[in-house]
Amino acid sequence: MTSQDTTLELINAEIDGVLTGPQRAELNRLLLADPSVRALRDGLTRTCRKLDEMPREEIPAGLHEAIVTGLPVAAPKSRGLRRTAFASRPLLRYAAAFAGGLLVSALAFQLGRLDSTEFGAGQLAGTIAAATHAEARMIVNLDQVHGSITLTGAAEAPQVVTSLESTQPVSIVTHLHEDGRVEVQVVDDATATVLQRGNLRIGPGHGSGH
Amino acid sequence: MNEESDGALVRRTCSGEPRAFEALVRRHEKTVFNASLRMLHDREEARDVTQTVFLKVYEHLGEYDPSHKFYSWIYRIALNESIKALQRRKPTAALDLETPDGAPGPEGLLDRRLLSDGMAAAIMSLRAEYRAVIVLRHFMDCSYEDMAAILELPEKTVKSRLFSARQLLRTAMETRGWASE
Numbered sequence: 001m002t003s004q005d006t007t008l009e010l011i012n013a014e015i016d017g018v019l020t021g022p023q024r025a026e027l028n029r030l031l032l033a034d035p036s037v038r039a040l041r042d043g044l045t046r047t048c049r050k051l052d053e054m055p056r057e058e059i060p061a062g063l064h065e066a067i068v069t070g071l072p073v074a075a076p077k078s079r080g081l082r083r084t085a086f087a088s089r090p091l092l093r094y095a096a097a098f099a100g101g102l103l104v105s106a107l108a109f110q111l112g113r114l115d116s117t118e119f120g121a122g123q124l125a126g127t128i129a130a131a132t133h134a135e136a137r138m139i140v141n142l143d144q145v146h147g148s149i150t151l152t153g154a155a156e157a158p159q160v161v162t163s164l165e166s167t168q169p170v171s172i173v174t175h176l177h178e179d180g181r182v183e184v185q186v187v188d189d190a191t192a193t194v195l196q197r198g199n200l201r202i203g204p205g206h207g208s209g210h
Numbered sequence: 211m212n213e214e215s216d217g218a219l220v221r222r223t224c225s226g227e228p229r230a231f232e233a234l235v236r237r238h239e240k241t242v243f244n245a246s247l248r249m250l251h252d253r254e255e256a257r258d259v260t261q262t263v264f265l266k267v268y269e270h271l272g273e274y275d276p277s278h279k280f281y282s283w284i285y286r287i288a289l290n291e292s293i294k295a296l297q298r299r300k301p302t303a304a305l306d307l308e309t310p311d312g313a314p315g316p317e318g319l320l321d322r323r324l325l326s327d328g329m330a331a332a333i334m335s336l337r338a339e340y341r342a343v344i345v346l347r348h349f350m351d352c353s354y355e356d357m358a359a360i361l362e363l364p365e366k367t368v369k370s371r372l373f374s375a376r377q378l379l380r381t382a383m384e385t386r387g388w389a390s391e
Contacts, residue, residue: 008373008377009369009373012369012372012373012376015376016347016354018354043380043384044376044377044380046380047376047379047380047383048348048376050329050383051329051333051344051348051379052348054327054329054330054348054349056240056244056349057243057244057247057253058240059239059240059243059257059260060243060253060257063239063243063257063260063261064235064236064239066261067235067239067260067261067264067265068231068232068235070261070265071228071231071264071265071268072265072268072269075223075224075226075228076223076224076268076269076270076271076272137257137258137261138261139258139261139262139265141262141265141266141269148258
């Protein structure tokens with residue numbers, strides 16, 4: 001280790017609060033002997049203080065709820081019961097069903113028009129539209145399909161925008177409940193199994209998701 | 211206050227108590243979000259990464275080895291997901307510290323609104339592996355040992371990388387005139 005390496009290690013140990021007694025003595029000796037070491041130490045200390053003073057941001061409104069409600073329906077699998085590894089799956093086997101390979105679509109649903117009493121009805125139809133801003137988002141990260149489903153627009157007329165990549169046919173089933181909550185289900189078309197379920201909501205007045 | 215350990219919450223979740231996982235989310239979500247934010251410098255991306263991290267954690271909870279710290283595992287996933295998000299960006303967003311004179315600096319490629327803080331810009335000027343050690347040490351309060359476990363690198367390598375990253379940051383701050391107090 002060169003003397004420069006040693007000097008750096010001592011300075012960083014001081015910054016990280018792990019300097020031992022003998023190391024402290026050695027650092028003090030170096031600081032007294034060499035102004036360039038003092039400059040280096042002052043610069044690094046100032047840099048690290050600025051780093052530590054940077055504010056920790058609060059999580060965005062609705063993120064906690066989006067995480068919790070976006071979890072898969074099934075309980076976590078225990079070791080030994082894992083699904084087939086990604087590499088052994090037939091990658092993009094069903095990609096043709098989604099516009100020739102990679103599906104990145106935006107299907108908008110005018111949910112305000114739906115009869116909220118039609119529970120359980122699959123509502124996979126609509127027009128192509130782009131999301132203007134995200135209000136509440138559910139991340140989908142399954143073996144079969146991944147991407148996001150976003151609820152956007154005004155609370156009284158929300159739109160569901162999907163951006164998904166899939167390796168097999170799946171349906172996105174949405175249902176607008178009377179309380180303003182939009183229930184979203186990712187359904188495996190082959191087995192009609194609900195792979196993931198979540199609830200999205202645009203909060204009245206403040207526009208944040210839940 | 212006697213808080214239930216991460217390991218106990220993991221066991222309860224695997225036993226079919228979803229509320230236990232919610233407690234884990236509440237405990238770690240802010241750190242994961244802030245780490246992702248510092249890696250990506252984009253709130254929307256950080257939000258998505260945070261959500262993906264907890265989804266992955268939930269899906270793979272059965273594979274968690276309780277002999278390791280739970281937060282090391284979750285932080286590793288957070289860093290990996292952040293790096294994946296960086297890789298999905300355009301190649302021009304792969305940031306290098308050194309830019310030729312007169313060329314737009316890496317901060318020019320980013321949302322200027324978010325770069326009012328010189329230190330945030332300096333962090334974004336680092337390559338991802340240097341940014342990761344800065345985030346782990348200064349935003350996740352990880353020890354050298356934790357960082358070595360999370361990054362799966364020898365502790366000596368982690369320290370060397372951290373020291374280099376701090377030097378690069380210091381240089382970036384000084385050369386761009388952001389170092390004054």
